[in-house]
Amino acid sequence: MWDSIYKLTLVIGRLIFPITTFILIMIFGLEIFSFLETKATIIPQLLWNGLVSGALIALVSLGLTLIYSIAGFIQFAHGELVALGAYSFMVFHKWLNWEILPASGGALFFVILVGLLLEKFFFRPVSQKDSMIPLVISIGLSMGIQSIILIIFGANILTMSNNFSKSHSFFNNTILATYPQILTVALSIFLMISLILFLKHSKIGKSIRAVSSNRAVAETFGINVNKSLQWIFGIGALMAGIAGICLGFEQNLEPLMGVHILIKAFAAIILGSIGSIRGAIFGAFLIGVSENLLVGLGIIPSGFSVAIPFIILILMLLIKPEGLLGKRFESLRQ
Amino acid sequence: MIQYFQIKNLCKYFGGLHAVDNLCFSVKKNSITGLIGPNGAGKTTAFNLISHFLPRDKGDILFQNENLKKLPAYILVRKGIIRTFQQIRLFPNLTIRENLLLALSKNYDGWWTSFFPINEAKKNEEIEISLQKFDLEKLIDEKAEDLSYGQSRIIEILQKKLTGADFILLDEPASGINPTRLLEIEKLLLELKSNGKTILIIEHNMNFIMKMCDEIIVMENGKVLLQDTPQAVQKNQKVLEAYLGKNNK
Amino acid sequence: MFEYILSLLTITVILVLLAQSYNLSFGLTGLLNLGHIIFYGIGAYTAAILNTKFGVGFFENLILAILITGGFATFFGLLCLRLSGHYLAIATLGAAMITSVVANNWMSLTNGPLGIRGIENPIVFGYHFDSALSIFSLYFIIVSFCLFLLYKIFHSPYGRILRAIKDDELAAISVGKNVFSAKIWSLILSASFTGIAGVLYAHYRLFLDPSIFALPEIIFAILIVVVGGRGNFWGCILSVLFLQFISEIPRFFGFPDEIVGATRNILFASLLIAVMFWKPNGLFDKQLKKTLEKNKK
Numbered sequence: 001m002w003d004s005i006y007k008l009t010l011v012i013g014r015l016i017f018p019i020t021t022f023i024l025i026m027i028f029g030l031e032i033f034s035f036l037e038t039k040a041t042i043i044p045q046l047l048w049n050g051l052v053s054g055a056l057i058a059l060v061s062l063g064l065t066l067i068y069s070i071a072g073f074i075q076f077a078h079g080e081l082v083a084l085g086a087y088s089f090m091v092f093h094k095w096l097n098w099e100i101l102p103a104s105g106g107a108l109f110f111v112i113l114v115g116l117l118l119e120k121f122f123f124r125p126v127s128q129k130d131s132m133i134p135l136v137i138s139i140g141l142s143m144g145i146q147s148i149i150l151i152i153f154g155a156n157i158l159t160m161s162n163n164f165s166k167s168h169s170f171f172n173n174t175i176l177a178t179y180p181q182i183l184t185v186a187l188s189i190f191l192m193i194s195l196i197l198f199l200k201h202s203k204i205g206k207s208i209r210a211v212s213s214n215r216a217v218a219e220t221f222g223i224n225v226n227k228s229l230q231w232i233f234g235i236g237a238l239m240a241g242i243a244g245i246c247l248g249f250e251q252n253l254e255p256l257m258g259v260h261i262l263i264k265a266f267a268a269i270i271l272g273s274i275g276s277i278r279g280a281i282f283g284a285f286l287i288g289v290s291e292n293l294l295v296g297l298g299i300i301p302s303g304f305s306v307a308i309p310f311i312i313l314i315l316m317l318l319i320k321p322e323g324l325l326g327k328r329f330e331s332l333r334q
Numbered sequence: 335m336i337q338y339f340q341i342k343n344l345c346k347y348f349g350g351l352h353a354v355d356n357l358c359f360s361v362k363k364n365s366i367t368g369l370i371g372p373n374g375a376g377k378t379t380a381f382n383l384i385s386h387f388l389p390r391d392k393g394d395i396l397f398q399n400e401n402l403k404k405l406p407a408y409i410l411v412r413k414g415i416i417r418t419f420q421q422i423r424l425f426p427n428l429t430i431r432e433n434l435l436l437a438l439s440k441n442y443d444g445w446w447t448s449f450f451p452i453n454e455a456k457k458n459e460e461i462e463i464s465l466q467k468f469d470l471e472k473l474i475d476e477k478a479e480d481l482s483y484g485q486s487r488i489i490e491i492l493q494k495k496l497t498g499a500d501f502i503l504l505d506e507p508a509s510g511i512n513p514t515r516l517l518e519i520e521k522l523l524l525e526l527k528s529n530g531k532t533i534l535i536i537e538h539n540m541n542f543i544m545k546m547c548d549e550i551i552v553m554e555n556g557k558v559l560l561q562d563t564p565q566a567v568q569k570n571q572k573v574l575e576a577y578l579g580k581n582n583k
Numbered sequence: 584m585f586e587y588i589l590s591l592l593t594i595t596v597i598l599v600l601l602a603q604s605y606n607l608s609f610g611l612t613g614l615l616n617l618g619h620i621i622f623y624g625i626g627a628y629t630a631a632i633l634n635t636k637f638g639v640g641f642f643e644n645l646i647l648a649i650l651i652t653g654g655f656a657t658f659f660g661l662l663c664l665r666l667s668g669h670y671l672a673i674a675t676l677g678a679a680m681i682t683s684v685v686a687n688n689w690m691s692l693t694n695g696p697l698g699i700r701g702i703e704n705p706i707v708f709g710y711h712f713d714s715a716l717s718i719f720s721l722y723f724i725i726v727s728f729c730l731f732l733l734y735k736i737f738h739s740p741y742g743r744i745l746r747a748i749k750d751d752e753l754a755a756i757s758v759g760k761n762v763f764s765a766k767i768w769s770l771i772l773s774a775s776f777t778g779i780a781g782v783l784y785a786h787y788r789l790f791l792d793p794s795i796f797a798l799p800e801i802i803f804a805i806l807i808v809v810v811g812g813r814g815n816f817w818g819c820i821l822s823v824l825f826l827q828f829i830s831e832i833p834r835f836f837g838f839p840d841e842i843v844g845a846t847r848n849i850l851f852a853s854l855l856i857a858v859m860f861w862k863p864n865g866l867f868d869k870q871l872k873k874t875l876e877k878n879k880k
Contacts, residue, residue, distance in 0.1 A: 310681050
């Protein structure tokens with residue numbers, strides 16, 4: 001008799017928390033569902049906006065995470081490459097009146113050149129030292145490039161909008177999208193897939209992966225570390241430049257635009273655990289979509305939108321410090 | 335009988351690899367015990383588990399009648415178990431004096447003590463005496479990164495000694511050391527033993543092990559193969575097989 | 584001219600305290616904490632809000648700011664110090680962004696981007712410090728006292744542990760140091776001193792807006808510590824003086840106002856990069872003297 005009661009309490013004790021959680025989820029779920037129903041008409045639009053901004057963040061964060069995994073530091077000046085891409089495209093396209101394709105070609109050429117020069121003159125000489133040093137240097141570079149942009153173009157907000165960036169409605173007016181937005185998403189997905197294939201199958205991609213897993217061993221096997229560093233900075237700059245051009249159609253040009261997207265990309269790469277490519281893509285889309293949903297549905301006031309990635313990030317650090325897709329790290333590093 | 339130090343059924347798995355698998359052995363008080371075995375036998379992992387630098391999956395570690403639960407690694411040092419690493423881990427940008435003072439100031443180093451006058455003369459004296467035995471007192475204000483390998487190895491063992499720990503784990507103290515330095519290390523270890531300390535050594539240098547140890551534990555594939563005196567281990571057929579492979583008699 | 588020099592000196596004195604307290608966590612312990620400026624801002628906002636809304640005096644503000652920034656630092660440390668190196672840098676930068684956003688948008692508390700006006704000058708024991716000279720002397724005394732305490736911390740056994748942690752965390756654990764607690768305390772101490780600097784700033788400027796959290800301020804703080812040498816007590820003070828001198832240069836060349844800020848930033852950025860390139864231990868390195876002496880022999 002008592003024995004069975006004892007067993008029953010054990011069972012209840014084990015089940016009580018799952019049951020309460022389930023009830024809470026049901027209550028909140030119904031609440032959320034009814035809330036979403038009232039806003040159902042704008043949700044597709046918000047999802048699309050989230051997808052676009054996720055694609056942009058992904059382009060930036062892929063470069064960041066690759067540079068981290070090869071060179072071992074976080075490149076704070078990476079956001080400035082985005083800004084340079086946008087501004088140089090504007091110079092070619094609006095001031096010199098080039099067509100879109102040659103203008104973007106010119107802008108990308110310029111950005112890649114800057115990326116390679118940064119690598120050659122600022123990061124390679126200190127690549128063997130304490131990783132704090134390139135990090136601080138990149139912070140300085142970021143501020144320097146920002147100020148140069150400010151001096152040349154002024155603090156005034158410039159726009160790039162023209163006929164090409166008019167919005168069109170799709171799917172019975174549920175979604176408004178512009179051609180640059182569609183192009184952004186398509187390009188971003190194309191670049192992600194080709195990047196993964198490049199790293200997996202090409203000879204240079206293989207040597208890049210070798211360097212990232214163990215630099216010293218890769219060097220003894222005759223892999224040219226400097227060459228893979230160059231490739232990584234070039235690829236990163238290319239993606240940042242494309243992100244910059246696309247971002248220029250999305251929003252106004254201002255000297256701080258690079259920093260703003262860089263900060264979201266930071267949050268994205270940590271969310272998906274630093275150094276992992278799948279993680280960076282996942283984190284980028286998570287942040288893009290959740291930011292647009294939270295602000296668009298009026299859950300968080302739009303003034304706080306800058307903080308959203310970091311609120312997500314800090315919540316995650318509380319729950320799972322090693323990143324959503326990361327492996328558990330051990331306390332020992334020998 | 336309750337041993338001074340004992341581990342029971344210690345396990346650690348890395349994925350499918352059983353790095354340490356049901357490891358059981360005990361160490362007698364005031365002895366020098368060697369832990370040997372082929373590469374990959376799980377010796378260093380066992381050290382990491384004992385010093386709580388890695389969380390164990392299963393098993394008990396008993397030290398001086400106390401069952402050590404899952405503790406932060408620094409607590410273990412305060413309880414009296416201290417370890418070295420395979421590579422030398424001194425503080426490269428601190429001077430030798432500071433390296434050794436760090437070991438001496440045990441628990442009295444919270445920030446609030448900063449505002450009271452500190453009298454480190456006595457500690458400095460202790461450090462100088464212990465350095466004089468190895469002719470290193472001239473180097474006392476040099477940075478640790480400027481020392482030679484052998485010198486830093488001795489400084490490292492001295493540092494561990496100065497913490498006052500009772501049970502000292504040394505991970506390959508003799509590897510890469512020239513013969514004269516090796517004699518000094520042997521002297522140091524014997525001195526530690528005569529001071530009542532207990533020492534556990536991982537080492538590949540067989541001459542050193544056979545000379546120094548009172549007892550030897552042989553590990554293979556994460557398990558204890560044999561625990562016996564050096565003479566018995568030298569003659570044992572199973573140990574030879576473990577080192578040289580079974581077909582290579 | 585005298586007034587101008589005095590105001591420059593007062594700001595310099597506040598900056599010395601800010602930089603030296605940052606030097607404790609970033610320089611000595613090696614915590615790559617990019618969000619340190621939030622403690623400065625929180626200290627300043629504490630003083631501004633309490634003073635304008637509740638009429639709390641200068642000294643009470645100092646004590647409250649120490650408590651509040653210390654509390655924030657504890658929370659911040661428990662959250663972020665589980666991370667190491669670059670993770671820490673990003674998480675702390677994020678925390679700075681969040682605080683900045685809160686300061687800009689919580690209108691009822693901080694009055695948003697319009698800022699808080701009408702903070703009083705310090706009043707201590709009934710004496711009104713409203714002339715430039717008296718404020719400077721008061722601040723000089725307070726900052727000297729704080730620097731004395733910081734000097735004690737830097738050169739104590741505790742400071743030695745912090746330097747050991749910067750060198751090799753694992754080795755510090757292996758000689759029985761509670762690394763996590765030492766790090767958190769270094770953050771809390773450094774935050775409290777920064778909070779004091781913030782209070783001084785608010786009671787001197789008499790006006791406060793969210794630009795105190797801006798990115799260039801963070802970089803300026805990093806620059807001071809890096810130029811002075813990470814963990815170098817006297818070098819840090821020298822470096823504040825040096826940088827204050829440099830930052831006044833563009834003003835004398837008569838650049839237009841819009842560009843002064845940008846040129847100064849470029850100057851600072853190139854200085855930061857140059858120091859990191861050629862003198863990663865700072866311009867005022869103790870080791871430098873020693874090597875020179877060695878070469879002579």
